[in-house]
Amino acid sequence: MASxxxxxxxxxxxxxxxxxVGLDPDPSLMPVSDVAEFNRxxxxxxxxxxxxxxxxxxxxxxxxxxGWTALERTIASIRELAPTAVVIGxxxxxxIGPSGEAYARAMFxxxxxxxxxxxxxxxxxxxxxxxxxxxxxxxIWCRGSNPGSGDLQDVETVxxxxxxxxxxxxxxxxxxxxxxxxxxxxxxxxxxxxLAEVRRLCPEAPLLIPGVGAQGGExxxxxxxxxxxxxxxxxxxxxxGIIYASVGxxxxxxxxxxxxxxxxxxxxxxxxxxxxxx
Amino acid sequence: MASxxxxxxxxxxxxxxxxxVGLDPDPSLMPVSDVAEFNRxxxxxxxxxxxxxxxxxxxxxxxxxxGWTALERTIASIRELAPTAVVIGxxxxxxIGPSGEAYARAMFxxxxxxxxxxxxxxxxxxxxxxxxxxxxxxxIWCRGSNPGSGDLQDVETVxxxxxxxxxxxxxxxxxxxxxxxxxxxxxxxxxxxxLAEVRRLCPEAPLLIPGVGAQGGExxxxxxxxxxxxxxxxxxxxxxGIIYASVGxxxxxxxxxxxxxxxxxxxxxxxxxxxxxx
Numbered sequence: 001m002a003s004x005x006x007x008x009x010x011x012x013x014x015x016x017x018x019x020x021v022g023l024d025p026d027p028s029l030m031p032v033s034d035v036a037e038f039n040r041x042x043x044x045x046x047x048x049x050x051x052x053x054x055x056x057x058x059x060x061x062x063x064x065x066x067g068w069t070a071l072e073r074t075i076a077s078i079r080e081l082a083p084t085a086v087v088i089g090x091x092x093x094x095x096i097g098p099s100g101e102a103y104a105r106a107m108f109x110x111x112x113x114x115x116x117x118x119x120x121x122x123x124x125x126x127x128x129x130x131x132x133x134x135x136x137x138x139x140i141w142c143r144g145s146n147p148g149s150g151d152l153q154d155v156e157t158v159x160x161x162x163x164x165x166x167x168x169x170x171x172x173x174x175x176x177x178x179x180x181x182x183x184x185x186x187x188x189x190x191x192x193x194x195l196a197e198v199r200r201l202c203p204e205a206p207l208l209i210p211g212v213g214a215q216g217g218e219x220x221x222x223x224x225x226x227x228x229x230x231x232x233x234x235x236x237x238x239x240x241g242i243i244y245a246s247v248g249x250x251x252x253x254x255x256x257x258x259x260x261x262x263x264x265x266x267x268x269x270x271x272x273x274x275x276x277x278x
Numbered sequence: 279m280a281s282x283x284x285x286x287x288x289x290x291x292x293x294x295x296x297x298x299v300g301l302d303p304d305p306s307l308m309p310v311s312d313v314a315e316f317n318r319x320x321x322x323x324x325x326x327x328x329x330x331x332x333x334x335x336x337x338x339x340x341x342x343x344x345g346w347t348a349l350e351r352t353i354a355s356i357r358e359l360a361p362t363a364v365v366i367g368x369x370x371x372x373x374i375g376p377s378g379e380a381y382a383r384a385m386f387x388x389x390x391x392x393x394x395x396x397x398x399x400x401x402x403x404x405x406x407x408x409x410x411x412x413x414x415x416x417x418i419w420c421r422g423s424n425p426g427s428g429d430l431q432d433v434e435t436v437x438x439x440x441x442x443x444x445x446x447x448x449x450x451x452x453x454x455x456x457x458x459x460x461x462x463x464x465x466x467x468x469x470x471x472x473l474a475e476v477r478r479l480c481p482e483a484p485l486l487i488p489g490v491g492a493q494g495g496e497x498x499x500x501x502x503x504x505x506x507x508x509x510x511x512x513x514x515x516x517x518x519g520i521i522y523a524s525v526g527x528x529x530x531x532x533x534x535x536x537x538x539x540x541x542x543x544x545x546x547x548x549x550x551x552x553x554x555x556x
Binding site: 024026056058059061062063064065068069072090092093094095096097098099100102103105106109110119120121122123124125126127141144145146147148149150151152153155156157158163166169170173240 | 302304334336337339340341342343346347350368370371372373374375376377378380381383384387388397398399400401402403404405419422423424425426427428429430431433434435436441444447448451518
């Protein structure tokens with residue numbers, strides 16, 4: 001089997017795309033009532049333009065038992081309609097001892113995600129269950145783009161070389177946790193300076209970059225600062241911007257158009273940088 | 279309706295107990311195959327000796343769809359057999375924007391937990407959806423007892439008055455997030471010095487203290503350092519120590535005996551401190 005980064009690189013190469021489609025179904029915004037049907041429409045129309053899909057588990061959990069059935073059907077749709085795509089469970093998980101092991105079984109054993117987003121507050125041993133298998137990846141939430149993201153992430157910490165914000169320290173630390181080569185980081189598109197810092201510290205890490213589209217990130221700057229020296233290893237997630245591009249019956253087609261536009265806009269920046277697809 | 283802390287105080291008063299029973303079902307350790315049946319046996323035998331029950335969601339998530347049904351039945355059993363007990367969803371949740379809102383709907387709307395454990399890595403706005411309702415509580419994971427808990431939580435941060443470990447800064451910060459009076463903190467029983475620090479900074483906050491029992495915490499010291507000046511507002515969680523007290527068919531009775539012993543051991547310390555139940 002391919003390693004996680006080989007899978008991710010291959011998925012991007014197959015679609016010439018660094019787009020990740022976030023599947024965050026909100027029944028109050030959907031033109032159809034069945035979440036799995038809605039998602040299937042989105043996946044079918046965007047599969048050609050996206051290297052990854054990212055269901056955020058909160059939206060399924062909020063629907064009770066039905067939500068989990070919808071997630072199961074959604075993952076099956078992605079595997080069928082977008083067989084090369086990487087499927088990321090956006091779960092921000094992380095817990096100690098047997099609880100962390102159980103979450104990892106859930107993410108990889110039950111749902112069979114290719115990767116999962118992680119919250120490293122508990123430290124190295126809470127990440128380990130998710131990073132044991134080189135075929136699966138973990139994207140550690142490093143620096144967000146929400147109003148309170150600085151409350152802990154930007155706190156200045158004491159180091160031998162002077163003060164350093166905590167998110168940078170976490171980025172450096174994550175290199176030590178990368179024995180299987182499958183550690184990625186989550187950094188928001190709306191914080192380009194922090195994105196550049198993380199890329200500098202972790203030149204080869206896959207970065208998951210949410211906040212393009214509905215969250216209003218400056219796409220061009222985040223592409224320039226987020227990709228590695230080959231113009232790869234960064235995936236740009238849009239959720240609401242794609243899946244609610246139309247709130248009418250044409251939601252699938254609208255999602256497809258928007259995903260394609262996002263892919264093309266990213267690729268235009270890569271071209272300008274001399275890092276386009278060959 | 280009573281506020282969350284009134285509910286918690288009342289549950290402790292009703293049982294003269296500061297014991298929380300952690301419901302972390304692991305089918306490989308259970309003498310019966312049905313998780314909900316196993317938990318019902320535990321709840322029935324421990325209800326008299328516990329003020330709170332704490333299902334850790336990871337263990338249910340790891341069982342797939344069946345696990346969620348088992349969690350639903352487990353919560354119903356607690357409501358029936360331990361009607362005054364506080365039910366805490368141990369989920370370590372926290373996410374930005376609509377995702378955080380969705381997790382809060384899941385925890386309080388779908389599962390109807392009285393409280394939830396939280397991970398504050400995302401900062402204040404990621405906690406807000408969980409702290410909006412004064413009848414529900416949030417226990418923020420402040421300082422763990424696992425090997426890597428110091429990786430982020432103990433990092434020395436720069437303040438005007440010199441260096442301060444991050445967990446203490448978070449404890450102080452949490453006081454600012456406590457507009458509804460429903461913010462608690464999670465601090466491990468095996469780190470008594472940190473527990474004392476958190477109690478000093480947050481004299482009235484409810485503390486959820488895992489690690490007594492199977493995790494090997496020193497009970498007496500954690501009781502002395504964890505309770506408030508009245509000998510209340512700290513709940514001591516044991517999961518495996520209680521629920522796997524016997525791996526035989528008498529698991530329920532053994533759990534009841536063990537929960538009662540833990541309650542009595544805690545109460546003996548309270549008596550010595552002149553803070554017993556009147």
